[in-house]
Amino acid sequence: MKKQPIGIFDSGVGGLTVFKEIRRAFPHEDIVYFGDTARVPYGPKSKSTVLEYSLQNARFLMHCGAKIIVIACNTSSSVALEYLRERLTIPVLGVIRPGSEDAVATTRNQRIGVIGTEGTIRSKAYPQAIEALLLQAKVYSQPCPLFVSLVEEGWDEHPVTRVVATEYLQPLLEQDIDTLVLGCTHYPILKKVLQKVVGSGVTLVDSALAVARQLHNELPMPQSDGVGKDIFYVSDNEDKFAAIASRILEQDITSLHRVILCESWFLA
């Protein structure tokens, strides 16, 4: 029987931090990663558009033979997880629940901050997941829309980023949080400046590790031998993707393809 891959999708390159942890945890599995670099960012888009794009991405991964789908994108996980589960015949994992479990395991004062895109914060997915795990938790949320642009501009060490981060995080610090969930796959790249702004009393939580852990419980047909293959697909800018991916993954990207959407407009 043909080996079926784990499918991962993200709005762009951010999900590679999730890919990296899954690759490390599952050396025998084939993994197909799709980055929707033509339509990034998902954060400011409406719920209905994120649902539609997420379903298209998931169907593309199923077309590649995926046996399970991991939504690495927080915005998409926040709004589209149930929507995909209702429509697909294979299991689907998001990053919200694993990230929330880590936050609950980390906090000591039950005061948790969550930062993310407009779409993620508007969905209230993190507060709902965290409060379901820990009734007495107080969750304080803050959208940080400029962070993605600053990361993509390569300004992760720029003084402007510190000013912006201070402005965004101040309201959370005033709530005396001791844990901060990085609710967007781009944000771990800003870890250094974020840690400086929040100080050593606040622990940063990033979901990538937690997702790989949850995948252990849910993976169908786990492979126990052979070397897993990596296959990457993007919807635009494959050269830029290859450059960033080889830096994040510390490996050459050998199997990278571009896919194109065949599109026609109709009235909503």
Add this chain to the structure above:
Amino acid sequence: MKKQPIGIFDSGVGGLTVFKEIRRAFPHEDIVYFGDTARVPYGPKSKSTVLEYSLQNARFLMHCGAKIIVIACNTSSSVALEYLRERLTIPVLGVIRPGSEDAVATTRNQRIGVIGTEGTIRSKAYPQAIEALLLQAKVYSQPCPLFVSLVEEGWDEHPVTRVVATEYLQPLLEQDIDTLVLGCTHYPILKKVLQKVVGSGVTLVDSALAVARQLHNELPMPQSDGVGKDIFYVSDNEDKFAAIASRILEQDITSLHRVILCESWFLA
């Protein structure tokens, strides 16, 4: 015979500054505006993707009966103007040539700065157009990718925007420019802070007025009576669009519809 509208498209809301000037100059014409708010921004996307999206947008406007198409988006004008002209049966206007004419008419020392998205600057469309009009012109270009995010975040008066603008514009000021082309429809919204950063010795050029002027020479079947209708289409976030549009246009948006893309993936 049925009245045919002027069609305008942009990657999002920025092209409304162009719409406004065309509406003012052509009170009897119907105008159909399409803002691709689901796939904004175009600036960081590859040339082939911008070509494809521009053609889809133009075809949608032709489907609405447009007699001429105005590309309000600088990125799309930079890379897709000839591509659309070769493929469409109606005239197509971009913003690069009119903006370049204004820049050449404005400069006294023949030293012109151009700011725009990565896509616009990489295309070299402005330097080519300006140098074709004024052989001895020296054109200095600078991509300013964070400006669009800052505008969309509503930070047009925020101190961070001034810091970012100073960093981007310093290399142009060192070249002793006396004219600065705002080569992106979002940038006029930052006019106040940009003028402060460049000082009163530098004149800012925005293409919207120049486009309306050029349209006078190219418009097929001009209408000389009746009140023109405004029809808006967007691909996402119609409420957000309506709010921004009514502010920019200082009028209520009554005819606004959402269009959806019917899509399927294939390998490039």
